[in-house]
Amino acid sequence: MNSELMSMVLHNVKKVTPLVHCITNYVTVNDVANIVLACGGSPIMADDIHEAADISRLCTATCINIGTLNERTIASMVVAGYAAHEAGHITLLDPVGAGASAYRTDTAIMLMKKIPFSVIRGNMSEIKALASAYGVTVNSRADTAEKDIGVKTQGVDVNASDKVTDVTVKQSVALAQKLAEKTHAVIAVSGAIDIIADDSHAYICRNGCAEMSRITGTGCMLSALTTVFCAANKNTILHTDAVLSAAVVSFAVMGLCGERAQKKSAEAQEGTGSFRSYLIDEMSTMTAEKLIEGQKIEEFRP
Amino acid sequence: MNSELMSMVLHNVKKVTPLVHCITNYVTVNDVANIVLACGGSPIMADDIHEAADISRLCTATCINIGTLNERTIASMVVAGYAAHEAGHITLLDPVGAGASAYRTDTAIMLMKKIPFSVIRGNMSEIKALASAYGVTVNSRADTAEKDIGVKTQGVDVNASDKVTDVTVKQSVALAQKLAEKTHAVIAVSGAIDIIADDSHAYICRNGCAEMSRITGTGCMLSALTTVFCAANKNTILHTDAVLSAAVVSFAVMGLCGERAQKKSAEAQEGTGSFRSYLIDEMSTMTAEKLIEGQKIEEFRP
Amino acid sequence: MNSELMSMVLHNVKKVTPLVHCITNYVTVNDVANIVLACGGSPIMADDIHEAADISRLCTATCINIGTLNERTIASMVVAGYAAHEAGHITLLDPVGAGASAYRTDTAIMLMKKIPFSVIRGNMSEIKALASAYGVTVNSRADTAEKDIGVKTQGVDVNASDKVTDVTVKQSVALAQKLAEKTHAVIAVSGAIDIIADDSHAYICRNGCAEMSRITGTGCMLSALTTVFCAANKNTILHTDAVLSAAVVSFAVMGLCGERAQKKSAEAQEGTGSFRSYLIDEMSTMTAEKLIEGQKIEEFRP
Numbered sequence: 021m022n023s024e025l026m027s028m029v030l031h032n033v034k035k036v037t038p039l040v041h042c043i044t045n046y047v048t049v050n051d052v053a054n055i056v057l058a059c060g061g062s063p064i065m066a067d068d069i070h071e072a073a074d075i076s077r078l079c080t081a082t083c084i085n086i087g088t089l090n091e092r093t094i095a096s097m098v099v100a101g102y103a104a105h106e107a108g109h110i111t112l113l114d115p116v117g118a119g120a121s122a123y124r125t126d127t128a129i130m131l132m133k134k135i136p137f138s139v140i141r142g143n144m145s146e147i148k149a150l151a152s153a154y155g156v157t158v159n160s161r162a163d164t165a166e167k168d169i170g171v172k173t174q175g176v177d178v179n180a181s182d183k184v185t186d187v188t189v190k191q192s193v194a195l196a197q198k199l200a201e202k203t204h205a206v207i208a209v210s211g212a213i214d215i216i217a218d219d220s221h222a223y224i225c226r227n228g229c230a231e232m233s234r235i236t237g238t239g240c241m242l243s244a245l246t247t248v249f250c251a252a253n254k255n256t257i258l259h260t261d262a263v264l265s266a267a268v269v270s271f272a273v274m275g276l277c278g279e280r281a282q283k284k285s286a287e288a289q290e291g292t293g294s295f296r297s298y299l300i301d302e303m304s305t306m307t308a309e310k311l312i313e314g315q316k317i318e319e320f321r322p
Numbered sequence: 323m324n325s326e327l328m329s330m331v332l333h334n335v336k337k338v339t340p341l342v343h344c345i346t347n348y349v350t351v352n353d354v355a356n357i358v359l360a361c362g363g364s365p366i367m368a369d370d371i372h373e374a375a376d377i378s379r380l381c382t383a384t385c386i387n388i389g390t391l392n393e394r395t396i397a398s399m400v401v402a403g404y405a406a407h408e409a410g411h412i413t414l415l416d417p418v419g420a421g422a423s424a425y426r427t428d429t430a431i432m433l434m435k436k437i438p439f440s441v442i443r444g445n446m447s448e449i450k451a452l453a454s455a456y457g458v459t460v461n462s463r464a465d466t467a468e469k470d471i472g473v474k475t476q477g478v479d480v481n482a483s484d485k486v487t488d489v490t491v492k493q494s495v496a497l498a499q500k501l502a503e504k505t506h507a508v509i510a511v512s513g514a515i516d517i518i519a520d521d522s523h524a525y526i527c528r529n530g531c532a533e534m535s536r537i538t539g540t541g542c543m544l545s546a547l548t549t550v551f552c553a554a555n556k557n558t559i560l561h562t563d564a565v566l567s568a569a570v571v572s573f574a575v576m577g578l579c580g581e582r583a584q585k586k587s588a589e590a591q592e593g594t595g596s597f598r599s600y601l602i603d604e605m606s607t608m609t610a611e612k613l614i615e616g617q618k619i620e621e622f623r624p
Numbered sequence: 625m626n627s628e629l630m631s632m633v634l635h636n637v638k639k640v641t642p643l644v645h646c647i648t649n650y651v652t653v654n655d656v657a658n659i660v661l662a663c664g665g666s667p668i669m670a671d672d673i674h675e676a677a678d679i680s681r682l683c684t685a686t687c688i689n690i691g692t693l694n695e696r697t698i699a700s701m702v703v704a705g706y707a708a709h710e711a712g713h714i715t716l717l718d719p720v721g722a723g724a725s726a727y728r729t730d731t732a733i734m735l736m737k738k739i740p741f742s743v744i745r746g747n748m749s750e751i752k753a754l755a756s757a758y759g760v761t762v763n764s765r766a767d768t769a770e771k772d773i774g775v776k777t778q779g780v781d782v783n784a785s786d787k788v789t790d791v792t793v794k795q796s797v798a799l800a801q802k803l804a805e806k807t808h809a810v811i812a813v814s815g816a817i818d819i820i821a822d823d824s825h826a827y828i829c830r831n832g833c834a835e836m837s838r839i840t841g842t843g844c845m846l847s848a849l850t851t852v853f854c855a856a857n858k859n860t861i862l863h864t865d866a867v868l869s870a871a872v873v874s875f876a877v878m879g880l881c882g883e884r885a886q887k888k889s890a891e892a893q894e895g896t897g898s899f900r901s902y903l904i905d906e907m908s909t910m911t912a913e914k915l916i917e918g919q920k921i922e923e924f925r926p
Contacts, residue, residue: 039477045669046348046650046653047653047654047657047669048654048657049348049349050349050350050352050353050538050539050654051654053349053350053538053539054537054538054594054595054598057536057537057538057594058536058593058594058595062477062479063477063538064419064422064477064478065347065349065389065390066390066419066423067390067392068390068391068392068393068425070393070425071423071424071425071426074423074424074425075422075423075477078422078423078477079477087669088669088670088671088672089672090671090672090696091672091674092392117668117670120668120679120682121670121675121678121679121682122675122678123672123674123675123678124675175643175666175667175668175679175682175683176668177666234661234662234908235658235661236654236657236658236661236667237654237657289909290902290905290909291662291904291905291906291907291908291909292658292661292662292904292905292907292908293658293662293900293901293902293903293904293905293907293908294901294902294905296595296658296901296904297595297596297598297599297901298592298595298596299595300593300594300595300598301587301592301593301594301595301596302593303593303594303595304536304593304594304595305591305592305593341779348650351650351651352651352652352654352655352840352841355651355652355840355841356839356840356896356897356900359837359838359839359840359896360838360895360896360897364779364781365779365840366721366724366779366780367649367651367691367692368692368721368725369692369694370692370693370694370695370727372695372727373725373726373727373728376725376726376727377724377725377779380724380725380779381779394694598897599897599898599900599901600894600897600898601897602895602896602897602900603889603894603895603896603897603898604895605895605896605897606838606895606896606897607893607894607895
């Protein structure tokens with residue numbers, strides 16, 4: 021991706037200040053609100069059915085995260101997501117824990133059937149659970165001996181056997197692109213190697229660090245960030261892949277903030293509490309220069 | 323306001339340790355609990371109807387924030403607020419997002435009709451939405467050309483066109499005082515220029531900094547802080563305007579903590595994550611000396 | 625407790641990475657998730673009845689915290705706790721605010737009748753409220769003149785008159801052990817002097833600092849930490865008192881992290897915001913060496 025495009029994506033976020041409706045889990049909702057503000061967006065959370073659609077219409081994008089779903093909020097997700105779609109807004113689904121319980125998998129699939137999401141962002145275990153429901157399967161497990169770890173053992177984190185590695189990246193991109201084809205969404209998979217793909221193009225991004233999985237909410241924050249970036253750039257960059265490009269840049273920015281925060285906390289011999297504050301610090305002070313220097317985005321060509 | 327009164331207001335908070343019931347949104351509830359503890363109060367959150375009134379009676383004040391309202395919690399707000407009122411406690415309403423959806427505006431008005439709040443604290447867009455429902459209107463918009471931004475565009479933040487400036491402050495105070503007259507509440511409006519008024523007196527406060535709107539929760543925290551300050555001083559200061567004075571001081575303290583935190587994070591070239599921690603740091607180490615030196619309170623005389 | 629055992633308890637947490645289901649309050653849920661990750665566990669929160677039991681079965685332990693209980697989540701607590709019990713998992717109850725409202729006390733007792741908890745962790749006011757419902761009473765109040773403070777005045781914090789001191793520790797241990805006898809649970813009482821006891825053995829721990837009660841969530845975090853430590857060690861340490869020992873070590877670790885964080889924030893003349901980040905820092909960098917050097921665990925012999 022060329023530097024000019026990356027700069028423009030970042031610039032548009034600060035220029036537009038997208039108002040983003042987040043129906044998200046109560047575990048990391050505060051982190052989500054703070055990352056949206058830090059990157060230059062403005063968050064609003066409204067999970068009651070009496071206002072969910074109104075608030076979606078008021079915003080320019082809606083981010084739906086099923087991390088602590090329940091019957092009441094699922095109904096609101098449907099109307100909020102659909103109202104956003106009808107208004108031509110960016111809609112993003114974060115299927116937190118899909119695969120960990122039937123309720124989560126079924127709810128994610130139901131939402132996908134009712135709302136044509138612009139972007140679906142999850143870890144590889146979650147994306148595989150969705151893909152499987154769409155009849156999309158690719159064996160990307162590096163080590164079949166690990167198979168008995170099972171699909172359901174890791175809760176909201178990725179299964180060890182599902183992690184994308186240099187060995188499995190080709191198969192993983194193929195899976196993402198097949199799911200993109202079925203859903204017409206950008207499929208964005210976070211991990212040590214991120215995959216961001218639509219049905220015709222794919223990118224991988226190697227930004228990020230292990231520390232990011234030692235605090236809660238980095239996945240949820242990334243989903244909100246991607247929503248903001250896509251909303252700000254949807255109609256503004258002269259590029260056929262506006263949503264895909266904006267999603268790719270959001271992944272690089274999040275990973276880069278993690279790397280920089282990790283460097284700072286390690287140098288000061290601090291731990292994950294300080295790391296978490298520094299992650300937000302980095303987001304609120306990100307610049308095009310830092311991004312261009314630190315990004316590890318590659319277009320994936322099979 | 324004289325220094326002795328300011329010192330006394332602050333002193334009483336630490337002396338009394340008011341137990342405050344907060345029915346508040348789940349986005350910033352953790353920040354609210356921490357600011358209450360940092361200033362010297364003790365928070366308890368109980369939003370179920372089976373205990374909401376009991377918990378209000380146990381406390382000395384109740385703070386109601388509609389940031390993530392739903393049918394279940396609205397019912398609890400009514401009984402909690404009314405029980406607090408009946409017991410002669412301080413009651414505060416934070417009408418988060420009033421004006422952003424009909425559901426929020428209507429709920430805020432319904433609560434005001436059922437509960438004679440001691441204090442109503444919001445940003446100018448929220449206060450205008452309430453005032454409008456009470457038939458109170460004053461054109462305080464600085465620039466009518468900005469009118470097409472519309473009342474509903476900024477979600478939970480103040481509309482650009484509603485911001486209180488030196489040009490609009492007189493009209494804004496008049497609006498607050500008219501609403502105070504109708505509701506018998508202290509009307510407390512936060513912004514670059516804060517307005518705190520009852521029907522006969524008004525103060526403005528210029529403490530605070532832009533960084534405070536770059537993290538989530540500063541408004542919600544301020545509402546809880548004001549509740550604590552009013553509760554601790556209601557029956558203790560020899561002053562006819564005890565609630566008004568305590569509210570004014572709480573605004574100055576919050577703004578001053580923001581200024582000091584901003585100074586520290588800027589000097590260390592940090593961002594909004596560290597700023598947020600420092601804000602709580604400043605609250606937990608606030609003293610009468612710092613307050614008297616740093617406060618920017620003015621009595622407003624038209 | 626010997627050093628080898630303490631090291632092993634800590635080592636097992638990092639080795640096992642227990643997946644822990646937390647149905648907990650929305651005030652401190654983010655802190656709870658972060659402390660679980662910081663100590664080496666993995667948290668998942670699922671409070672809807674359609675998946676609460678499934679998620680419990682997927683995990684190795686379930687932590688139930690009634691801090692912001694409501695009818696919907698209470699039903700989920702019952703099925704989640706019972707499913708965990710049936711699966712032979714560690715189950716922990718944190719009866720937040722028991723004694724502050726009848727609804728909380730009654731709910732805690734109902735849960736205890738339905739689920740044979742492995743551990744019950746609270747402050748002394750909460751534990752007394754439960755003990756009283758089980759017909760267990762010991763007058764451990766240091767100063768009967770303080771009695772009129774009443775059982776209900778402190779909300780979610782311990783009553784001044786219930787605090788465990790060197791004068792009342794013997795009576796307090798006796799109360800805990802009687803309740804342990806009735807419930808077959810380890811009773812773990814946090815305070816300036818912690819008490820952790822089953823029906824035959826008791827420990828006290830003097831780690832911790834006053835700053836820990838100036839931020840929200842240290843009690844909730846401790847409950848989650850104890851759940852993780854007990855889950856990781858239940859079947860791995862060659863000791864008849866595996867759960868008791870693991871609970872004791874979790875208390876020492878939490879208190880020690882508090883002491884170290886307090887030292888750091890005091891030296892830097894910071895407040896409770898920085899203290900909170902440092903507490904997580906310390907948890908994420910805890911080692912057996914630090915624990916053995918800093919622990920203040922004593923076996924209690926009457």
